[in-house]
Amino acid sequence: MARMTVLPSTPPGPGDVRSPGPEILRLAEGVQLLGEAVGSGYREPPALVRRGDGQVIQLTPLLHLVLSHIDGTRTVDEVAARVSEGYGRTVTADNVRTLLDGRLRPAGLLVRPDGSQPEVRKSDPLLGLRFRYAVTDPERTRRLTDPFARLFHPLVVAVVLAAFLGICWWVLVEEGLAHATYQAFEKPGLLLLVFAVTVLSAGFHEFGHAAAARRGGATPGAMGAGVYLVWPAFYTDVTDSYRLGKGGRIRTDLGGLYFNAIVAVAVTGVWWTTGYHALLLVVATQILQMVRQLLPLVRFDGYHVLADLTGVPDLFQRIGPTLRGLLPWRWRHPESRVLKPWARTVVAAWVLLVVPVLAFSLFIIVITLPRLLGTAWASLGKQTALIDRARLDGDVLEVAARVLAVVALAFPVLALGVVLARLVHRVLTATWRRTRGKPLRRGLAGLVAVAVVAGLAYAWWPRADAYRPVQPYEGGTLVQAVSAATSGLPRAGAPPAGLVEGQHGRMVSAWPDGGARPTREEPALALVLVPRGYDTTAGGSGAAAGGPVAGGPVAGDAVAGDAVAGDAVAGDAVADPATPGTGTAPGDGATPPAHPWVFPFDRPLQPDEGDNQALAANTTDGTVAYDVAFALVWVEGDVPALNRNEAYAFASCTGCAAVAVGFQVVLVVGENHVAAPQNIAAAVNYDCVNCLTYALAVQLFVTLDGPLSDAAMAELTALWEQIEAFGAQIPDVPLSEIQSRLDGFERQILQVIEKDQGPLTPPAPQPGQPAPAITSGAAEPAEDTSGGGAATSGTPAPSPGPASPGGASSAPPTPLEDAPSTGGGTEADTGRAGTGSAEPPPAGPTPAPTPAPEPTSTPEPAPG
Known part of the structure; x- marks a missing residue:
């Protein structure tokens, strides 16, 4: 390019016009040569150059050598001579011009021939x-x-x-x-x-x-x-x-x-x-x-x-070459061999992890976008209402917190829209550029684009429930997300509507008049007992197909209870009558054989640390199964007091009995901020004739100001030895006396504590404590929608609670108030359950009526 020079001394004339001299090469403003990359994963380490805008560029050794000899005073010929000396091979001026015009000037590393700074574009x-x-x-x-x-x-x-x-x-x-x-x-x-x-x-x-x-x-x-x-x-x-x-x-x-x-x-x-x-x-x-x-x-x-x-400075730039290098016919391609073997292995592993994860994440975002938008819109409405309420109350901090919540909801949605828009723009621009002059490829790209648009239109079409906010009861698994996106597609051989775990279904149920009906947006909790082998695809009528199917194994007829973090007397159905907490068949003294779990529900979970559980499950005719679990638990410091005391008695046999007694004493020392003990008792007769189940759970929860004295500890230890001795004799104690004996032990424990620390202040009484109910099973199994429950008679429980199908009732847990304790306090919770407790009508689904059989006598459990 010609360049004119204006001389200020004399006006130019025809003889003053001169031909331009050789071009002086200069680096762009702010360019810094960082040298060869240290510890590079490339076979031939690249050199690094930093532009004035902060962008770092990788150069080959030859390009870096050319830049290193450009100092603002040398011409192209002089730079070529210097590069030839350093490179060890002849580099002509034309070679240098090719490198300058084809690589270095487009990268914004050199001043333009007219002396202006280059226009740089950061990646x-x-x-x-x-x-x-x-x-x-x-x-x-x-x-x-x-x-x-x-x-x-x-x-x-x-x-x-x-x-x-x-x-x-x-x-x-x-x-x-x-x-x-x-x-x-x-x-x-x-x-x-x-x-x-x-x-x-x-x-x-x-x-x-x-x-x-x-x-x-x-x-x-x-x-x-x-x-x-x-x-x-x-x-x-x-x-x-x-x-x-x-x-x-x-x-x-x-x-x-x-x-x-x-x-x-x-x-x-x-x-x-x-x-x-x-x-x-x-x-x-x-x-x-x-x-x-x-x-x-x-x-x-x-x-x-x-x-x-x-x-490898930019791993994302290696995604394309790495994926192409995985093809067998490109294993020896120079592009696939620029990295050292160990670096190539690591980068390939990274690419094979990142590409599927990002692609799958993008797919999930696209198909769930309608639900995300619906959820964000509903949440924004709720937050706006809370902001108005807080503004009327004059609560500035609440307003600020809700405004932050609105920002946290709106910002990701807007940013996600920007990301998707940029992705679409990038893909369309790249596709249009790469298919220029190639009509066949452009046509195929157009067909793919039409298919993608059709898929997005289907996924985002405002059909029923497409933009419904996410509900608390939804699991949100990947399978459910894909199923929701394809819910409108026809399915060949789809099963009829029914109750299937993890999916929505339909089933006929009774609902009391006058109550609010649950909806999908505001559901209500329901308990559904489905026997093993129940056909959930048979129209949801509740009829069993094929009857119950045997479940997992049980280690004997009576399952021994566990008492964690305390002492317990636990037994199994064995022949030794001297073993505490055992039950045997009357008269024969033989150990009943093991039977599978036949009850139409899962076995209760094993107790955690600090919990106590008595579990007696009897499936052998003519036997009695006892299980007794006593536990004394200490809770110190601010450890959450979430102790559970459970007693379960299950029977599925003829002329049999199952008795479970759980007694737990929880002593909390010092201030405790989280206290929610649970006391649960459940007795169930299933497919049972002339049988009895009795479950008693007694829990004493006491908060102490501090540790007991040595004298009080000695007295409490002696008293607990008496309680353990009583537990060993429970099979010889009439069922009607067990509760009163345990109440007496509770009073003695409280007397020891009050004698050492002063009077205790009990909390307000908890409503809904059940009364004992000991009843006998029906002479014949009654037909019931639960699949084999027995109709029984019993003592009415004074507290309302939901009736469990199949003749089961349970005492609900009674959590304490979550507040720091400033003084001693007690909470005694007794849960007793017998099969077939008559209770007031529940505020929930009502089971089908059961014909009342003729009452039978209530036998006492035979001593072990």
Whole structure:
């Protein structure tokens, strides 16, 4: 290109016009040569160059050699001579011009021939940060982060990490987050504080990256905020860390996570000083941030760690070459062999993980988008109503919390729309460019586009329930998501409507008049007992197809109960009458053979630590099965008192009996913030003739001001030995006397405690405590929709409760109020259940009427 020079001394004339001289090559403003990449995973390590806008570009050694000899004074011929000397091969001026015009100038690394700066365009990856807004410049970033570089001293790092690991174990395993969550939601001010500290810690995370870069000798760039995927995010420009070695780059990558650990340790110290349990939620948020950041699927810290470990700066650019390199006919292609073998293996594994995960995630987002939009719209309506209510009440903190909730709902939806729009634009642009001049390929691409549009139209069409908000009862599994998206497709041989686990179905049921009918948006809880072998596809009429089918195995007719964290007397159906808690067949003294589990419900779960369970299941004719479980449990500190006491008596036989007695004493020492003990008793006769089941559950819950004295402990120990001795004799005690004897033991325990710590203050009585009901089975099985229940007579229970099909009744759990205890208190809960307890009509589905058989006598259980 010709260039004119204006001389200011004399006006130009015809003899003053000169031919342009040779072009002087100059680097663009701000270009820095970073040198060869250290620890590269390439067979031939690339060289790195940083432009003035911060973009780092990989160059081949020849291109980097050309740039290194451009100093603003040399011409093309001089640069070619210098490159030939350094390259070891002849490089002509024409070769250099080809490299300049074809590679270096389009990359924005050289000044234009007319002397102007090039127009650079920074790379804009699909999964990159968007809408960046810089808050600091490099100089201010350096001043702000320099003091924090001292935190990377090895001794400081070791102390902080050790403290962080200990805090994680204590919070997640020992302390828990239930009380912290409760306190945060009870006090919106604390919830806002947790939110604010979490946001600030995300910014402090970026300080960690910058400080780590300064520690290694690199210069961090600007710091600011932007949008990554669907969430706002902070960022720090640490591209200068490429000049560091592998260790320095990895320290820069992990510096943010290290500063998250510092925040967790500092917040725990604040909690230790103030006692605000809600602050422990900040520790949980830091752990969640760290786990999320370590995922290498997208451009989080884990991605950069993997890139620096392998020495491949941009893993996403290797997706195409890696997938093509997996084809057998391209195994020896030069493009597939640019990486070292170990690096190629790691990158290939990463590609094979990331591509399916991202593709499947995109598919799930697309097919569930209508439900997400419907849920967001419904939630926005609820939050708006709560904002209006809080505004009328003058609650500023509540208004602020609800506004944050609105932002948290709206922002991801809007950002998701932007991501999908950019994806569509990228795909259409790339397809149009690659099919230019290729009509056949463009036609095929058009057909694929039409098919995709048709699929989206079907998935997003506003048909019934397509945009229905997600309901609490929905599982949200992947299978259910796909089924919901394809619910309108015809299915050959589809089974008739019925009750199928994990799916919606139809069944005829009775509902009391005057009550509110449940809807899909506001469902009601229902209990459905389905016997083994029940045909759920037979129209939902409740008729059994083929009768019950034997279930899992049972270790004997009477299943021994377990007493955890306490002493218990537990037995099985064995022949030794001297063994406490046992039952034998009257007269023969033989051990009944093992039978499968025949009851139309699952076996009760095994008790957890601190729970007590007595389970007697009898399936042998003419036998009596006893199970007794006694437990004394101590709860110290702020450990949640969620102890369960259970007694289950099940019988499916002729002329038999099953007796289960569970007695649990729970002593809580000191202040306890979560107390919800449960006492459950259930007795069931199934397909039973002339049989009896009796279940008694007695639970005493006492809160103590502090530990008992040595004298009181000795007295309590002696008393508990008497209670254990009584448990061993229960098979010889009439059923009518067991409850009174246990009540007497309760009074003695309370006397020991009151004698040591003063009078106890019992809480308000809990309604709905059932009275004992001991009844006998019918002479013949009555036909019932439950598939074999026995109609029985019994003592009416004074408290209303839902009647269980199949002749079963249970005492509901009675949780205590969740409040700190300032003094001693007691809670005695007795649950007794006998088969066929007559109760008032429940406020729920009513079972079919059962014909009343002739009453039979109620035999006492035969002693073991």
